[in-house]
Amino acid sequence: MSKYRDVYSDIKRNILTNHYRAGTQLPTQEYFSEKYDISRITLKKALNLLENEGLIYSKQGSGTFVRNRIDTPSEEMLPLDLPVGVTHSHRDQKIKSKILHFDARLPNKKEQKELLLDQHSPVYEYKRVRIINNQVHSFEHSIMPVEVAPLNEDILMKSVYDYLGTEMNLQLTDARRIIYAAKADREISKALEVEEDEAIFVIEQVAYDQNGKAFELSKSAFKSEQTKFVLDVHISEH
Structure with missing residues (x-):
């Protein structure tokens, strides 16, 4: 290019x-x-x-x-090709978090494979609801190796990525994403305040830092009727 x-x-x-x-x-x-x-x-x-x-x-x-962009909350289009969190994509809006679960444990086989961990390396597991302008936006289920950074509930109430960048000098620079439609199970339906089996939009992501090391495995669920994403495709010149 x-x-x-x-x-x-x-x-x-x-x-x-x-x-x-x-x-x-x-x-x-x-x-x-x-x-x-x-x-x-x-x-x-x-x-x-x-x-x-x-x-x-x-x-x-x-x-x-x-240039100023004309957006409305219901039709805001989020950049799907950028590995950023809610705080970065909604900088000028009121963002809150509701923590549903936070604990540390040993990783399962999938987590070991995706994050390149051995079975004895502990990970944090947290689930939270992200709320934008008093409206439920997404449900996040994240796994992060304990060695990456110390976490607590105060940090989870804010932007984890901002904390990692400021305190740990760790930047999310790349991500591998799997995107699909699904039906809300009992946990997600309760978190997103939708009916069980209602259609939702799901993004599974492995996040990588500036050194190419995987530091987070996450699954985010969104209400299908409230979220739109945009993906820009650029053809490289030869």
């Missing part, structure tokens, strides 16, 4: 995850040129792609800004 497309994809990722917030000014061209070790010409190609997609715009004499 061409260098400018790599830069375009990275800046776009940061816009969609609200690292660069709507309505705010992007860093300077000098910053981007130094960060990505590219020329101004290459950077301009990347910025042109973002501008053509309506993600950014330029003000003469003022700089480049992230």
Whole structure:
């Protein structure tokens, strides 16, 4: 893939995850040129792609800004190709967590395989409901090796990924996802406040840090009628 497309994809990722917030000014061209070790010409190609997609715009004499997006809570489209959590995808909204289960135990065979653990390596298991603007958004069931970081209920009430990044210098950079439709079992129906056997949307994920090490195995369930996802596909040039 061409260098400018790599830069375009990275800046776009940061816009969609609200690292660069709507309505705010992007860093300077000098910053981007130094960060990505590219020329101004290459950077301009990347910025042109973002501008053509309506993600950014330029003000003469003022700089480049992230364009405001018109979203409604019921039709908000979340980026499916970005391995981020609820706090990152809903930065400007009121987010709460309801902890349903939190404990430490030894991993089962599937967890050992996915997280590359031996049978004696303890893991945290936690289940929680994520609530956005007082509306139930998702049910999360997560497994994380104890060696990754110490967890407690105070941390689980907030963003686990923010905690890992701030306190442990661990960043979620990649993920392998399995996405499918299912019927809500008794546990999920109670958590999501839907009828048992009602259709739901499920994402199973193995998350990897900046060193390529798996650090979390999770399963998230969403109400089918309240959640929409978008997946951008880019064809690399040869």
